[in-house]
């Protein structure tokens with residue numbers, strides 16, 4: 001029987017485990033923390049009765065993930081481990097200077113109508129992703145070097161998506177509301193908005209939001225990881241927690257080794273003799289901007305100036321496209337902006353089980369320079385207070401998790417970066433290599449295990465969708481044939 005060891009039980013490691021175990025491979029997953037899930041996990045950190053997402057919260061590309069659907073995470077057979085997506089009234093709200101917010105509805109027409117003069121342009125731009133959310137997700141969550149499943153759809157997305165968001169938005173939208181709503185979605189690239197392809201993020205996040213939404217996992221994001229683990233274990237995989245792997249020679253020998261780790265961690269791993277060119281590539285790996293995270297327990301909903309924002313799952317706090325672009329530029333250049341772009345989630349708007357009766361939790365992060373050592377809390381709270389006067393008076397408890405704390409919790413979050421590596425420069429195409437990105441080239445000891453990279457540092461990149469693990473596991477299975 002073929003054997004595989006997977007280092008790291010994040011959503012990518014667990015997806016790879018489930019794929020390999022279902023293919024008849026004898027799988028062992030080894031995780032350093034006492035619990036599974038990595039940056040897709042939850043805990044009662046704000047006190048009894050709270051469920052706080054420690055990493056991912058909103059899942060536009062979890063709900064559309066081909067891997068999660070193929071593994072049947074939502075199937076009733078999983079019993080209490082079944083994944084259930086829950087939606088707030090709106091996937092996204094973007095409060096604007098002046099008090100009113102632009103809303104992304106789970107209905108393209110409703111979103112477009114509020115944008116007045118930009119109605120038609122909004123609908124046209126987002127049509128490829130709105131109409132075919134699963135196909136668009138499959139098209140963009142795949143390695144680049146392959147025959148695309150949906151070439152025409154990809155070409156339609158690429159036509160406008162290739163533009164920097166700061167060029168496309170003013171070229172096709174006349175209102176500040178449409179430009180800001182689009183820019184907020186484009187910041188999910190965690191790149192300066194002057195960067196090519198940032199529009200593709202805006203189109204994909206907005207369009208998918210119109211149809212399949214940006215849901216939360218009921219009971220916390222831990223539910224995603226628990227469902228994956230359940231599928232893997234049901235197919236025969238073993239998961240060992242509380243074991244940090246520092247040297248591959250400490251592990252029992254196996255035919256395949258999959259690493260749910262990022263490039264600099266590979267360089268520190270003992271027993272891994274990498275090809276010199278690959279070593280150089282990993283040594284030069286850029287992690288890109290970081291996040292600084294804050295969670296609050298509140299004694300009521302956030303007092304948004306535009307009351308409709310109370311019903312939004314995700315809120316983009318950054319004001320106009322100009323302000324957002326300036327903040328993202330600063331962060332990429334290593335400067336902390338006075339008004340950072342803040343992404344907030346209100347899980348209790350979709351899932352009241354996340355907080356004790358009458359209480360609410362708010363989850364947020366700001367984009368900050370990698371490794372930012374300062375206290376981002378005042379700037380984050382000021383951005384919220386700007387659109388929700390009186391917010392600070394609702395705070396019962398606050399937990400701040402700056403970049404260094406994120407990394408010491410999960411070493412994959414290098415300097416507080418959450419996507420496994422920047423998408424700037426060659427790393428958009430070469431994660432870490434263009435051809436065979438999952439296979440780790442070693443200096444051939446014939447008896448050695450075949451090594452694969454299965455984390456978000458490999459294509460398609462960051463996000464709780466399991467697709468890096470899915471593709472890495474399939475690459476390993478193909479190599480066995």
Ligand SMILES: Cc1cc2nc3c(=O)[nH]c(=O)nc-3n(C[C@H](O)[C@H](O)[C@H](O)COP(=O)(O)OP(=O)(O)OC[C@H]3O[C@@H](n4cnc5c(N)ncnc54)[C@H](O)[C@@H]3O)c2cc1C
Pocket residue numbers: 007008009010011012013014030031032033036037038039040054055056057058059060061062243244245246260261265291293365406409410411412413418419420454455456457461462463464465468
């Ligand atoms: C604050 C934050 C907010 C986010 N928000 C969102 C969001 O809203 N939506 C979204 O889709 N994505 C979001 N993400 C990104 C998403 O969570 C990640 O892209 C995803 O979890 C990556 O999965 P992974 O399996 O590659 O790595 P990880 O989830 O990081 O898992 C890696 C695992 O490997 C383990 N490990 C590391 N080193 C070792 C070792 N030496 N030995 C054994 N085990 C080891 C770690 O403990 C961890 O469990 C967020 C991330 C963070 C941190």
